[in-house]
Amino acid sequence: MNLLGALQLLLNPYVLLALIAGEVLGLFIGAMPGLTATMGAALIVPFTYFMDPLAGIAMIVGLSTVAIFAGDIPAVLLRIPGTPASAAQTLDAYQLSRKHPLSTLVIDLVCSSMGGIIGALLLMFLSSLLAEFASNFSTVEYFWLALWGLSMAIVIAAESPIKGTIAVALGFLISSVGIDPVYGYPRFTLHRTELLNGISFIPVMIGLFAIPELIKQISASSKSFTINTLSETGVFNFVLKQVRKFKRVFITSALIGTFIGALPGAGADIAAWVAYGVGKRTSKNPEMYGKGAVEGVIASTSANNAAISGSWIPLLVFGIPGDSITAIALGTLLTHGLRPGPTLFEKYGTLTTGIFLAFIFANLMMLLVGYVGIRLSTNILKVPRNILVPIIATFSVVGAYAVNNSIFDVWIMFIFGIIGYFMERARIPLSSVVLAIILGPMVEFNFITTLIKANNDPLIFISRPIALGLAILTLVTWTLPILMSKLKGGRGV
Secondary structure (H helix, E strand, C coil), X not given: CCHHHHHHHHCCHHHHHHHHHHHHHHHHHHHCCCCCHHHHHHHHHHHHCCCCHHHHHHHXXXXXXXXXXXXXXXXXXXXXXXXXXXXXXXXXXHHHHCCCHHHHHHHHHHHHHHHHHHHHHHHHHHHHHHHHHHCCCCHHHHHHHHHHHHHHHHHHCCCCHHHHHHHHHHHHHHHCCEECCCCCCEECCCCCHHHCCCCCHHHHHHHHHHHHHHHHHHHCCCCCCCCCCCCHHHHHHHHHHHHHHCHHHHHHHHHHHHHHHCCCCXXXXXXXXXXXXXXXXXXXXXHHCCCCCHHHHHHHHHHHHHHHHHCHHHHHHHCCCCXXXXXXXXXXXXXXXXXXXXXXXXXXXXXXXXXXXXXXXHHHHHHHHHXXXXXXXXXXXXXXXXXXXXXXXXXXXXXXXXXXXXXHHHHHHHHHHHHHHHHHHCCCCHHHHHHHHHHHHHHHHHHHHHHHHCCCCHHHHHCCHHHHHHHHHHHHHHHHHHHHHHHCCCCCC
């Protein structure tokens, strides 16, 4: 591993400028609901064709790293997740920010950066080992992994497993709309061509989180938000104290994020939810989750940024994209005549190490770029409520429309906004719905595909050691909250 040569390549002003430009663009894209990191990476691909390979990859790395963090900004301040990976922490971060918005965002920034650095170090030193383990995953293991991730919906709703199950069922129903992923026939489309590709996730997410909050803000009597401000020194002292207090949650979540990111098709959003669920299950105060738990914010934001680094492991080692962003990066590498795989490390070892270092630099640089974005964004809370509410509504409509440039998606957002409002009043967890929407297609596809391969023999699901281990873990995760609820006196409904 030629660290010195790779460092010289990365410190080229041309490469650094590309990385910083990617981060600035990522800050804007992530903070705008409806614009995803994948969309941003796709937009800059044409520019990377005219750059040298490391500069082009550094630009994609910078954009994706900051965009995942920037998606947390509207989640914290407005309760509108900027990206799907921001949804897991939205309720906790928003509640926490009602008193200390700047401190909440800085916690988010620091944990995103540190989580990303841990992921980058694991990418650098353990990529071959993690990739070898991930290569053992077939559709059986992916089914159990997705089902285990879905079991976090029950963990999130531990106070009411029945309501959590209702939320999961609704999420599954939403995810099943559209063309069947295996057999290819339309389901629940109501003869609407707009539904053939399914119900877009982002309009549903914006509707569930943003519209209920808008309704509450409109009905509120006060004209502005109540904000407690701390001095610059006070903010950083508070953040460092919280990170030290929950260092176990931070480290565990970063490791979870890197591992899940290394699994092709998993991604930062699933990593954030799993880390959030594990954090709640192991917390001393699980009842605080969803009500402003600092450790909930630390868990999800550490994991989603670590997953960004982890997703590059299967790409660089096997040439298999870990998510949609690395699929775009694969195209960029191939354009420059670089084919990912074991030979990449042998023939272009310095360049590969430069990519590893780009992740570390990107996460360090994010502290500066992200903090500037935070200072600018917190000014929005000084706007009077009667002006801020229409601004939030406008962002919601634009974010829903931007996904497919479709008015139909705007109506979807409003419909699920009303549904979300009544769900909140019934205390049915919105987070469980979102998690089921994300994981529903993954569970269904791998379940049906596995049965087809095994000629409908159900024993295939426990025939492999890793699959059996995940099955046991899933069973324990599903049953434990119900048993605990019964032990507490049956107050599960």
